[in-house]
Structure formats: structure tokens, C-alpha cells
Amino acid sequence: MTRFAVALAVTLLAMVGWSAASADPSFECSMNSSSQVEIGNCVGEAETTVNQTIEVALRFAMESAAELDAATERDTAVPALKAGQSAWEIYRDAHCEFVGSTFGGGSGTEIAIRSCRVELGRARVKELMSFLQ
Structure with missing residues (x-):
């Protein structure tokens, strides 16, 4: 992996946010928003950002896995990833639907689902980046 790619990855991690205070996207968004609509929009933007970051991290992880497969002359890392x-x-979608179901169909259901996806997405990016060669 090039130094540029590593620098980009670090920048993306910083954009997504990893502090303990950023654990709950709906709480983060409520700090700057006063209505449920604004909070929902903010969480939606956070979900978009984290999904884009997952794509980049996955691309880096795939490159690293391909390099490993080439070095070991095996075809195991890329298929496993x-x-x-x-x-x-599948887990993210099912788990976050469960989280949403605990809101009993209330007005915060979609915010809860999206917040869950952001939280799990942040963790996934961190996880993917930890396997770079």
C-alpha cells in the first residue's frame, strides 16, 4: 500500500469519527439539531459518509488481500474477505432492523435504524483497516 493510500485512509477514519463521544450518531446530530426531521437528515448524511468510507476501506483491504494471495500463491484471502x-x-441489516423494531413503530424508528448502521459501519471501517499489509 502506498503512503498516499495510508494517508487517505487515516483521513477517512478521521472524517467518520472514532472517539467514544461519537458512539451514538443520533446523539451527535441532536447536538446541532432541534427537530426530529433535522436529526434524521443529519443521521442520513452520516450513514452516507460511513457507507462511502466502507467502500474505500474495503477497496484497500481487497488490495491488501490480493497482495497476500499473490505472495503466498494461494487464493484464500480475497474470497474470505x-x-x-x-x-x-447481512448481519448489519438484520441487527439494525431489530434495533428499529424496539421503537415499536414510533417516529424515532428510522433514526434508530440509521444510527445503528452508522455505528456498525464505523466499527467495520476500523476493522477493515486493521488488516492492511
Whole structure:
């Protein structure tokens, strides 16, 4: 991985936010918003950002996995990463739907679902970046 790619990755991690205070996107958004609509929009923007960051981190992880497969002359890391990403996406969607269901169909349901996706997405980016060679 080039120094530029590492610098970009660090920048993306900083954009997504990793402090303990940023654990709950709905709380982060309520600090600057006064209505549920504004909070929902803010959490939606956070979800978009984290999804874009996941794509970049996954691309870096795939490159690293491909380099490992080439170095070991095996074809195991890339397929394993693809399977893991697919399983993670299924888990994220199912778990966040469960989180939303705990709101009983109330007006905060969508905010809860999106906040859950942001939280899990942030963790996934950090996880993906930890495996770079």
C-alpha cells in the first residue's frame, strides 16, 4: 500500500469519527439539531459518509488481500474477505432492523435504524483497516 493510500485512509477514519463521544450518531446530530426531521437528515448524511468510507476501506483491504494471495500463491484471502463482507452486511441489516423494531413503530424508528448502521459501519471501517499489509 502506498503512503498516499495510508494517508487517505487515516483521513477517512478521521472524517467518520472514532472517539467514544461519537458512539451514538443520533446523539451527535441532536447536538446541532432541534427537530426530529433535522436529526434524521443529519443521521442520513452520516450513514452516507460511513457507507462511502466502507467502500474505500474495503477497496484497500481487497488490495491488501490480493497482495497476500499473490505472495503466498494461494487464493484464500480475497474470497474470505468477500464472504466476510457479505455476511457482515447481512448481519448489519438484520441487527439494525431489530434495533428499529424496539421503537415499536414510533417516529424515532428510522433514526434508530440509521444510527445503528452508522455505528456498525464505523466499527467495520476500523476493522477493515486493521488488516492492511
